[in-house]
Amino acid sequence: MPQRAATIVGGGIGGLAAAVALHRKGWRVEVLERAPEFTEIGAGISLWPNAFRALKALGLAERVQALGAVETAGGVRDRRGRWLSRTDNTELERRFGHPLAVLHRADLLRALAEALPAECLRPGSEVSAVHEDGPRMVVEHRGGTSRCELVVGADGLRSAIRRAVLPHAPGPRYAGYTAWRMVTEPLPEPPAAGAATWGRGERFGYTALPGGRMYCFGTASLPEGTPTGSSEYAEVLRRFGAWPDPIPALLAAVPADVVLRHDLYELPPLDTFVGGRTALLGDAAHAMTPNLGQGACQALEDAVTLAHCLDTHPDTGAALRAYDLARRPRTQAVARRSARLGTVGQLAWPPAALLRDTAARLAPVRATLRSMTPVLGWQAPGGPVTGNETETETETH
Template identity: 45%
Template sequence: MTTSSTRYERTAIVAGGGIGGLAAAIGLRRAGWSVTVLERRPDLHEIGAGWSFAPNAVRAADALGVGDELRAVSVPTQAGATLRTPAGSYLMRFRPGRDTALLANHRADLHDALLAHLPAECVRAAAEVTGIEQSDSGAVVAYRTPDGQGQVTADIVVGADGIHSAVRRSVFPNASGPVFQRVLCWRGVSTPGSVWPVDGFQTWGRGARFGAHPLPGQRVFWFLTVRQDRPDTRYDDDLAEIRHRIGDWHDPIPALLDATPPESVLRHDIYDLDPLDTYTRHRVALLGDAAHAMTPFLAQGACQAFEDATVLAAQLSGDTDIPTALAHYDRLRRPRSQRVQRLARQDPKISLSTNPLTYGLMTRLTQMAGAAVAARKSAPLWNWTPPALDTHSTPVNRE
């Protein structure tokens, strides 16, 4: 293992070792900070399925110095501009040279790539943050491990511990909790080579939306979102329930379902957060889902976490005053991320409507508007430029 020659003087604790937490740790290290990531899970390696990344996230990854790693574990997907009906007709069709391909990858592959960008001693597993006490000079983080309780002091704390963030609860005890959005999402990944090639597409049904992205290794990630009035509804066989709902939709949807091991299908109720008044308090900053968890309908959750990490690292570069830097981070990130969060909450009110008139109008207008209108709609999300990072260190790679 190689080590950096940089002498770190300022310290940060990042709560959460997911994509956002690792991106924040990478950015802060590049800005000259000593970083420790506390992850509550005993296994550092991610599970999950696939997702896609828009150009704004790719630019953020480049600014963090991990753009090549993101591209290396990704393949292009046309799902952002290929929209179909359950019968297979096209509402919109991807055209090379006109439309923008997104980058799709498996969550575990990207997580491993980011983890490899940090030294082993930087990330501590099975360490669950339980509380934070702040002073003018820093913050004391209490955490729990299988061996007992512990504490660590740092100049700042970054809460990247997800929608159920312990950091958010500790620092903003009066903030509302996750809000169920009456949506259920199933996710799956086909076995390698079983259904191939797939360029990526979305299929809009009444009260249901299916999407598919190619993944490296000739795999295909797929998802199905449906209206669901109550959370925690369980089915004896999730894959059988999915087939019951969309088994007669156009090819290759039935084949993708057949090529997915039933035990691997993931099922999640969709929650988001009401907007917070601020993402920072004294020496603590929230990031990603801990700050602005959103529905997946704009495919921007992880993208916004990458943006957060880039802006936070840029604001904390150099010898800037920490409270001032965090105030600037909040000013720069909260309006944009909450605008995306609001749009992501509004989207399924139309796109998952079960009303036949609403569905008919939505599909007709989409077909009439075409790709040019869709591109203009995406532009405010995708045309984001990251700040430059004043780097002070060379990333440390695991070998």
């Protein structure tokens, strides 16, 4: 039987994970990335138990976990620094079988890229056109022309593949707030637990990275495209520099030139994630706000599920319909939940913020963990997709 070929447009986390999953199912894959190299700008990334199940299916869970820091505790504080809720993440691991880990986005991307043969990776290959030619797809790009049975659109929030396949689909919409992300220098005594601090129309959070560094983020409700003053670092200091400890000390350990700022967007629900012999995954299909830390986790789930559907349905059309049915309801539900959490976290009217804080203080921790079961309890379909490679792990349920 001839080897099936897939062209993946976009070399981020979702695109590389899809390439790994399909490669280990016997597909010939190439990943077209418009940038001159496979890298990831950004800061920290949270990987929850569902992401580790997807990584386990790819044979990469142990390796990726070794690159990160396991967060053992966390919680939410109010603007005065008082705890509204606290979470023992060992209970999360006991309940869901895997930990919550935080690592740098670039480290995850590198682990995925290194799981592929070098010839699969084609940087500097911006796509200019995608169309059908009989039973095959044709992808025209800066490096030439690719012919394949399957195109995977993993090219992010403003996906060109989505526009080509679903020309009438809605575009991204502004979530109503902007975000700053940054990583500190190594600290002699990092905070023992991560936390998110809720203000009024603003939030600030931090969590541990390996090597004594901390990943920090801040949000503020602002009109889309609001300019900053002299520098993003100065703006972060102005907004959060007098917040409760340890936030001032963390900001003092942030190099002034590493603060990233992005307005946050989400993708309105699509009617389908597929068109012809093209599948969308990750942000191209369901870009969501980062409030649940599930963006990359859902992309990893997409990749594993897509490979499983293609393996169990020899007909590509049937496989893509099964993928759409499996992924669209789930990812859109997660996106809605993330949006709701962001709306609550960004409340600015004092009586509403007080009511929010009171409700958070009274909510039982176990109820919070139970409420996360629909998100974190996902199981990879069909078992590992690792071919001849195996990874031995003990999973507790």
